[in-house]
Amino acid sequence: MADLAARPRLRDSVIVQADGGTLLFLCLADRTVKKFTCDEFVKDVVGLLDGTRTIDEIGALACGGGRNARARVTEVVEILAGERLLSHSAAPEREFRLLGEARAEFYDRQLRLLQDFCDEGLSPETSGAGLQRRLGNSTAVVCGIGGLGGWVALALATAGVGRIRVCDFDRVEASNLTRQVLFRTADLGSSKVAAAAVRLREANPFIEVEAVDRRISGAGDLADVVAGADIVVNAADLPTPNDMAAWVSEACWPDIPHIMGTGYAYHIGVLGTSIIPGRTACWSCVRAETFADHGRDGMETVVGRREKAGAMGALSGLVGNIVAWEAIRILTGLEPALGDRWSEVDFWPLEIRSRAVPQRPDCPTCGR
Template sequence: MITLLDGTRTYAEIQRSVGDSQPLGEVLQILTEERLLSRVGHLEGSFAKLGDERAEFYDRQLRLLQDFCDQGLTDLPTGVQLQERVDRSTAVVCGVGGLGGWVALSLANAGVGTIRLCDFDRVEPSNLTRQTLFSVADVGASKVEAAGARLRAANPFVTVETFDRRVTSPADLADLVDGADIVINAIDLPTPNDTSTWVSEACWPDVPHILGTGYAYHIGVLGTTVLPGQTACWTCVRTETFADHGRDRMESLVGKREKAGAIGALCGLVGSILAWEAIRVLAGLPPALSGRWSEVDFWPLEIRSRPIPRRPDCPTCGKGRDGVPPSHRPDGPAPV
């Protein structure tokens, strides 16, 4: 009976073929509940719409995307259409180090049509244990140029644009975010909070963005996904978390080290989660990190999240505001 479920036969035709002794209705119900039936009869045939080379390249990914369609997680009926949505998208990765490199490689492998990379640094020997885009031969080279070459080699079907640039304000990002569908902030200098603020202002009010990411010791910060006009914005997050761990009354002290410790496996774990979140946004699948602040504790391997509500009085995204960041308004920042 299973071999007859190829999308070309009616229920009645299958029933006649297997005979009245077979509990067809019960079996179909079980297969449906177990999500073993697809909306597409000839799966490989549907892949052909992408062309032979692309269909072969994305074969396993297309099968997963089809599963999402069959489960009703998207408004599209076929995995090919989801892949085409990803193919048409543009992603910006700010910073291609320990996190950004993993994010960029995953986006390229997934077939994100255009990937824009931004970084000002050069490859150092100490980068190689955790920054997956670089090899020993790249030491001394521009990070964005070495990263761009690696991504183009990984997937010939994507376009990679490189911007060798230090980000110091929202203005430095204006041309990168123009026309983008998602921006992932992985810049940590001068601080992740500063750079996330700049990215947020550059993206507002049109471009989805993932902010606050990073890692320290055994904590990987997944941050939050901002969908402008739909979820809590970066101003909401900062207001909600400002007093965490006594930050509002902390004194500045000298750290015990100049640089934080890191290991490739942990950077890869955080980077892969962020890439998966970005792919969900690009494909039109429900995001997992929006409306919350999330961190992963590497020691017990637990993800911890706290809800971040969208604040009605938020000067950025609150009701009655014009959707323009406070620093961009003629009257200056609104009070918080």
Template structure:
């Protein structure tokens, strides 16, 4: 049966009506007899519009126009969700319905998360918030890597740890806490120090996405993660500090080094930091870390489910959380890039 797309709003106007997309804000006027428009809107709200033969007369062409712009779909062909036996994610599936298609329901989009595997390298400030969000939204498998133990100084900003956990392995505690969020999420832990690509390659190869949460600070581990993902062909999302992106799909989109090489101001700042052995101050403040980590997981959700096009492919977002301003820096994949260039493709 035909019904309104769940990602579209509608209301009556003196000219007939208006519909608009809640995700793109596209708006369209629906001209005609206001009473007829209202009657059709009510039928589509109920989901009992049958198509071209629907009554009253004159409604078929109006409904077909709504269908052409995507405001109306036939849910007979939709694949429902199947991976939520206890109804835990019913409201989240409703959220994903904003991006439903004639083939996929919001529940089916939720299933895509359940079928995904992510790798989180480092279960510290950003890593714990990312891991918690990944478990809360129902990502099926979460791989955690960290060789450290919990310290008292971690507690103000690393959300998975408690006072009683001081001295315990971070990955062990994190796995216990994530199981509380959703026991059906599979958490795989590795108490492993990453010194080179070989230490990480086997894990990256199993993931659909790797979270590289070391940002644009001068960090050897960030480079190891990036190189590993290029070699294994695994997409990775760079975040950390006040930056988000790029989302690097090896062989297709720019990596962080492409972005640095393509932006003189960014490259100059990093070069000076290296020359002076100076690192930007960290932001060990839980609310800001939580905000940036949540953006990273939302961007990962876009990529893993395909519900909405990622906004960090060939782009970096710089987020000023003091002024609430965001700046988007775009770039292109560079064939000569030392990290992801043609000579490094595997």
């Protein structure tokens, strides 16, 4: 509280309007509105909360100061802090510049968002620059760099995840270009990871990109791919989605958070689930919950999944970017949204549906 109040500053996402004895705080960050009765002194104080003045200076300026000004300003500041209307940083731009001028300029708008997460109390960090540093010190692995992984990698790159490792074995084909955002017509026939690495480095010069051109046929093939990762996103579906998921999860367990089960086909985008060892249900719990639906796990396949599912870039990008947002939450230490649940976007009504995925108490992998 003392730090917050030294040179108090309203959050940048807050607009204040007055009507007579009423003050309205419009919080653009989450669309909440807070209403207070006030007098001219309080209105003056609120107008002076820009992080450049001490409590005493504000007291001297508001309505010309007067008796008990300091105590009255302190009371206003404490109420506003309690309502999370004040920033945790008196001079955020000065803290942003500690990242270096070029980075501060590149990440400017993102830093303002990250600062607001801090101001909202969503992170133990008090500065958006602190969250940006966490991203910069992180390593993310994206397995499969196609219609989903490409968007994920691009969003993580532009967000400033310091090291991104992409893994795929495929070559760029014409039918990829409607939705695989990292590739251009000039890349046809090229290695996907090589083309992706070029594009990601162009997108953000402040990060490192590593390309692993490899066909995966077991968890052992992934040991060096996931080594040192802070998050692994599985967006690969070859040889089969289930095999790939099992291998990625095995390679990551029990040290590395991984986002699993993502995909898209026709009207449905699968956001999948976040698996954070020690905190959430593991992949075998997820499989036990979702793969036996309709008792179909024991059934014989008469007509199987077709090789080519209907898809569009606008929709695969929607899924990929939500998955990237989840990865960013995990990397910055913000609360993940997709743990212990299985979530899908229905593109037609444009709704996200989730079902709970409980951790099985007797699970041989994650059970306590």
